[in-house]
Amino acid sequence: MVNTDIEIAQQAKMLPIDEVAGRLNVQEDQLELYGKYKAKLKDDFFHHSRNDKLGKLILVSAITPTPAGEGKTTTTVGLGDALNQLGKKTVIALREPSLGPVFGMKGGAAGGGYSQAVPMADINLHFTGDLHSIGAANNLLAALIDNHIYHGNEQKIDPKSITWKRCLDMNDRQLRNIVSGLQGNTNGVPREDGFDITVASEIMAILCLASDRADLKKRLKEIVIGFTYDKEEITAGDLKAEGALATILKDAFKPNLVQTLENNPAIIHGGPFANIAHGCNSVVATKTALKLGDYAVTEAGFGADLGAEKFVNIKCRQSGLRPSAGVLVATVRALKMHGGVKKEDLAKENLDAIEKGFANLKRHFNNMQQVYGISTVVSINQFPTDTERELALVQSLCEQEGIEAIRSTGWRDGGKGVVELANAVVNIAEVTEPAITFTYDDNDGLEDKIKAVVTKVYRGSGIQLSNKAKSKLREYEQLGYDHLPVCIAKTQYSFSDDVQLKGTPAEFTIQVRDVKLNSGSRFIVVLTGAILTMPGLPKRPAAENIDVDDKGVISGLF
């Protein structure tokens, strides 16, 4: 009988978190404990001078996700444990889970099996409160906007121009589109409005990209929430909001320290969407991990066309971070789906489908290695249903292309199942100068930046902009935002903007429906297709099975 993730997590022999921190030479007074097994790291670690010896950064990404599951976080955790087994002091830097999916369909997000960060239930439920703080900051700004209009609208905000939405850390489709301010004079001003899930808030992206508290406040101040009737930007600074917002985020800005099942340090901090935002954990967390470890292993959301592209063109560009190696996670199951197999047929061996689906891996690998300039190794994350012939085939296909590919069994075996991968990563990182290649220059036009990603990364033939998108891009350029990078919101299930096109679609055009200025997180969001920023719950939500007993022990989390 196989143990569930939460059962494994609950059996973990955790060390007190100050002991885990102590091994990194973090003193007790640099920690703020949240119970015995969680802590926040004080500001001491945010800054690093050029002279500090910094660790090597490893980026974990993946092929195009499928409903079969890839195990990117599981691989990241396992790789961290394995590197520690090899004697490399390694800190894992993960994204923070959202509460919404926990009660919906996806479940937890702290790895799986024997490659998990713990305490698993705490990490998935409120954790140290960061997401709620981000939500509160987001919603205070929203309340200040409507309050300003209600009390006479001195700034002449055009209510129809407001782009700032409210948010909740919940899957709640009912709140996607609302009309607020109803029922008379004392109850606000009626207007169309809506909620995003908290991880889609620009404040989440800001928190993840800010280099220190001063930069955080500057970015908060620069958030454009809408426009005046004369089409001039209205910022959070115009509403004198930045001080209160930064105050709400006082603790949320500090990285959280937990441990893996093997008692190695894991910093879990920040978790923006990888479509309408950049999908990477916070810059302060990554820099802290690099300051404390010889190695820092981090991941980026969805496939390498989304998370890794934004890791390079947004996170690295804004922060100066440079990876020493990359890992591309693939599974036999996912390759079979890219080769045309349906989910219900995955248990059957299918070598033809693997050969066909392999093209997806190859394109992502090529992006990692050539387009982003990150020396990369493939990790085949083994599932119990994979046959030896299937696994061997993936490896030989890789070999034919000169791609190093290594089997990993972190889910089943923890760190020792990822040692071979860890060795490969070390071999690359020890000889590679940290570097990346940007896909476009700051000085390129906004439309050219979008085109560059579409043609070089997605391998589409071009873009088609709606009139609205075209005129807004022109407007942003005139307002002086032409130097910002672009953050393309595209389905994670295809290189194209069509969810159905698995594998390696070609000759497609990306339809740009709309664009949005995120001046605080300092990128332009490019909306392709219908990207939901507020998920819904399934017919039988996971919430129905989650329980806690009279002693506070949780069950049904997965």
Place this chain on the structure above:
Amino acid sequence: MVNTDIEIAQQAKMLPIDEVAGRLNVQEDQLELYGKYKAKLKDDFFHHSRNDKLGKLILVSAITPTPAGEGKTTTTVGLGDALNQLGKKTVIALREPSLGPVFGMKGGAAGGGYSQAVPMADINLHFTGDLHSIGAANNLLAALIDNHIYHGNEQKIDPKSITWKRCLDMNDRQLRNIVSGLQGNTNGVPREDGFDITVASEIMAILCLASDRADLKKRLKEIVIGFTYDKEEITAGDLKAEGALATILKDAFKPNLVQTLENNPAIIHGGPFANIAHGCNSVVATKTALKLGDYAVTEAGFGADLGAEKFVNIKCRQSGLRPSAGVLVATVRALKMHGGVKKEDLAKENLDAIEKGFANLKRHFNNMQQVYGISTVVSINQFPTDTERELALVQSLCEQEGIEAIRSTGWRDGGKGVVELANAVVNIAEVTEPAITFTYDDNDGLEDKIKAVVTKVYRGSGIQLSNKAKSKLREYEQLGYDHLPVCIAKTQYSFSDDVQLKGTPAEFTIQVRDVKLNSGSRFIVVLTGAILTMPGLPKRPAAENIDVDDKGVISGLF
């Protein structure tokens, strides 16, 4: 120059919270630290057998509030410090502040001057995350309701009958009344909807009244969220929500331990509204304080007609708690306002107004002493502007009525300014058998219960029920909720339901507009007049002045 509350708080010499806990014989492994100066107490303290020696409970209430401010929390904290100075091991049990008012007008809520609980900024900003957790539980239930309807509505919930609202810990009038579920088939089901502030959520009241985790889950299960088309109750249990809700509240259910400026223990936990809910801190916190101290000092929201009435008829009735003494806080300023003085004239000595306003104090004292059966002493909370003649007059008026009244200067002097009051409290508590008198019996009809409070406590002549309220009360009785106590939502600014009627209004009738079944918190809310359950922000919100510097030090909180 006078220091502001936050300046005083920031200069405090706090002890590590495990040291504060240690003085109460709480072991380190019974604590969950949240930083160095905050902790949650583990479940060990929730239960007490009849054989345990319990401390004496002191209830602090007040006369009818005015914009002049009364200082109930300041007195509570000062009294706790003073009792500790007298060698009585005393634990303060306060309500948890809401984030909304911090950014609006009211400011913080952890006492004032030299009678404060600290760390003040933390307590006022997220604290240990309880309010956000309560909000998340509230909003998960809301999402599950709409999700159920969206996916086919097996339970036949009548959308128009839904009484469960969403909530945010924010002052945001724009969200009071909304239409949600707009824009087509995949985005929910359009209906009228709205948000309350989190402290108005029934889940807050449930958390505060539950005796242990089993009772918490049972209450969550019994929440009635609306009715079927056939007018049958739909509960959270019908949606299989109680396990997930209890899981979300896993940590929020544990009381929080902090300290006063004088390093005495303060448990701050739970904070429901004192109008549409019962306005008292949690039962588990109060019982924990009684278990750890010789004395526990707690408070109830607004004046003694609201908070103290509900303390008796709801909190004590449901929990078995019984106070040994009561304190009624009054100020010269407030008495002058009850005597007809306007706020701008408060600085001027006015003995006539005090004589006139004294009737308000007398009625509240009589309620405390005779109606609720709590032996009570009056605390005159001194302000710098009070003249000696004014203070002496209040004392002599009290003396004429056989009321013990003592001046306190906790705001200026901390515990030593409240020692005389503490001595008086001890004198009462040491000779008084803990007891209360309920204002009505469980078996009285619901309408009779409302009448009893209105005539015996408010001293009105009777009640007038709207047809809607009348028929809903009948319906609740038929459904078997006739045994529940009533929770009257009335303005805090008058004994009557008319805000303008200060002092001691007589011959008034209370208009009952509507009633609402809160089956989880186990009371019937009785709505009189227009009670706002979602505040708004003022034209110049406090948020504009709140700031945090590059090192994380907060300013502008008051």
